[in-house]
Amino acid sequence: xxxxxxxxxxxxxxxxxxxxxxxxxxxxxxxxxxxxxxxxxxxxxxxxxxxxxxxxxxxxxxxxxxxxxxxxxxxxxxxxxxxxxxxxxxxxxxxxxxxxxxxxxxxxxxxxxxxxxxxxxxxxxxxxxxxxxxxxxxxxxxxxxxxxxxxxxxxxxxxxxxxxxxxxxxxxxxxxxxxxxxxxxxxxxxxxxxxxxxxxxxxxxxxxxxxxxxxxxxxxxxxxxxxxxxxxxxxxxxxxxxxxxxxxxxxxxxxxxxxxxxxxxxxxxxxxxxxxxxxx
Amino acid sequence: xxxxxxxxxxxxxxxxxxxxxxxxxxxxxxxxxxxxxxxxxxxxxxxxxxxxxxxxxxxxxxxxxxxxxxxxxxxxxxxxxxxxxxxxxxxxxxxxxxxxxxxxxxxxxxxxxxxxxxxxxxxxxxxxxxxxxxxxxxxxxxxxxxxxxxxxxxxxxxxxxx
Numbered sequence: 001x002x003x004x005x006x007x008x009x010x011x012x013x014x015x016x017x018x019x020x021x022x023x024x025x026x027x028x029x030x031x032x033x034x035x036x037x038x039x040x041x042x043x044x045x046x047x048x049x050x051x052x053x054x055x056x057x058x059x060x061x062x063x064x065x066x067x068x069x070x071x072x073x074x075x076x077x078x079x080x081x082x083x084x085x086x087x088x089x090x091x092x093x094x095x096x097x098x099x100x101x102x103x104x105x106x107x108x109x110x111x112x113x114x115x116x117x118x119x120x121x122x123x124x125x126x127x128x129x130x131x132x133x134x135x136x137x138x139x140x141x142x143x144x145x146x147x148x149x150x151x152x153x154x155x156x157x158x159x160x161x162x163x164x165x166x167x168x169x170x171x172x173x174x175x176x177x178x179x180x181x182x183x184x185x186x187x188x189x190x191x192x193x194x195x196x197x198x199x200x201x202x203x204x205x206x207x208x209x210x211x212x213x214x215x216x217x218x219x220x221x222x223x224x225x226x227x228x229x230x231x232x233x234x235x236x237x238x239x240x241x242x243x244x245x246x247x248x249x250x251x252x253x254x255x256x257x258x259x260x261x262x263x264x265x266x267x268x269x270x271x272x273x274x275x276x277x278x279x280x
Numbered sequence: 281x282x283x284x285x286x287x288x289x290x291x292x293x294x295x296x297x298x299x300x301x302x303x304x305x306x307x308x309x310x311x312x313x314x315x316x317x318x319x320x321x322x323x324x325x326x327x328x329x330x331x332x333x334x335x336x337x338x339x340x341x342x343x344x345x346x347x348x349x350x351x352x353x354x355x356x357x358x359x360x361x362x363x364x365x366x367x368x369x370x371x372x373x374x375x376x377x378x379x380x381x382x383x384x385x386x387x388x389x390x391x392x393x394x395x396x397x398x399x400x401x402x403x404x405x406x407x408x409x410x411x412x413x414x415x416x417x418x419x420x421x422x423x424x425x426x427x428x429x430x431x432x433x434x435x436x437x438x439x440x441x442x
Contacts, residue, residue: 046368065414076426081436084428091308094366100423214320259319266441
């Protein structure tokens with residue numbers, strides 16, 4: 001039975017015990033996904049990143065085994081410059097991003113872990129200016145920065161022994177490690193070229209892309225105008241892709257939420273036209 | 281008794297302090313804007329370069345509140361992480377698998393503040409077919425050979441805006 005003397009102490013005791021838990025819970029719930037996706041670097045050390053790049057090279061080499069590089073140095077240099085402008089805004093400063101235009105009648109773009117980004121000749125032909133190209137490249141950069149493939153294939157972080165699962169997978173010399181590595185590469189190829197990312201990852205990439213483009217000084221309306229044109233040209237979307245109207249609505253919402261103003265940045269249509277002449 | 285209650289409450293606040301501790305953020309992008317409000321169209325208060333350290337004052341979606349020149353400012357979470365910018369070197373590479381020769385080349389950066397990239401794994405078996413899948417490491421090397429120096433990038437940006 002509580003005595004009158006102990007009663008005032010009890011609420012104080014309970015409050016002092018609950019306060020830390022309440023603060024932790026609030027921190028956990030507030031913008032958790034944003035926090036984890038962009039900031040979760042603690043699980044990756046330098047060896048992990050180098051292996052990510054190596055894994056990405058394997059996927060990129062397979063993409064290039066299927067699709068030829070467009071044989072025009074002026075075009076390839078140009079796309080790398082545009083890509084570099086946008087990549088400067090990302091948090092993966094340790095990566096050297098590489099961009100390439102590949103010959104394909106499919107309107108598409110691809111990215112691999114480690115920073116290899118491809119855009120098809122058909123996609124570039126459909127674009128009207130540099131801001132649209134920047135928007136597409138920004139979307140692929142976002143997939144790399146958010147580590148969507150690494151996460152999807154569960155290659156992130158460390159296992160209980162403290163060894164990075166990525167390093168263990170790729171660095172292993174045993175036959176079973178090589179088999180596991182090849183299986184992961186094949187899964188990644190399927191994800192990139194056939195199945196697509198999860199819907200929420202595609203939407204996240206669009207959200208990040210809009211902000212990267214705006215921060216790079218390009219007109220953020222570029223990605224929207226390109227999606228509108230693609231939607232009138234390419235009826236099908238990938239299995240997991242949101243519909244084009246859904247993507248455009250999301251971009252408009254993100255723009256409104258973040259004070260991103262359309263028409264406020266560069267389009268550079270003339271420079272784009274000159275650099276992509278070989279495809280016209 | 282009142283004093284005891286206050287002491288216990290104070291102890292609880294001390295216990296809560298780690299949970300309230302500010303995160304430290306490092307700018308990862310080449311530069312990032314410091315804005316007066318968490319919006320891209322807010323007044324620009326300044327710019328911070330890669331490696332700049334901020335303490336988080338508050339968090340609002342994709343924006344982090346920091347202190348800049350004695351005033352509140354907002355930076356994009358997309359341009360920051362909680363770890364310092366990384367410098368990758370050849371010594372970071374894990375041991376290579378048996379039977380596969382790799383050579384690691386480091387790309388020297390003209391700007392010490394920019395993280396040096398690690399480039400160029402050279403595979404002996406460049407055009408091997410694996411499970412019927414053709415791979416082309418020669419094309420990959422051509423792709424990697426297209427580089428943009430910091431000076432070229434600045435010139436490209438300066439020539440834009442038409």
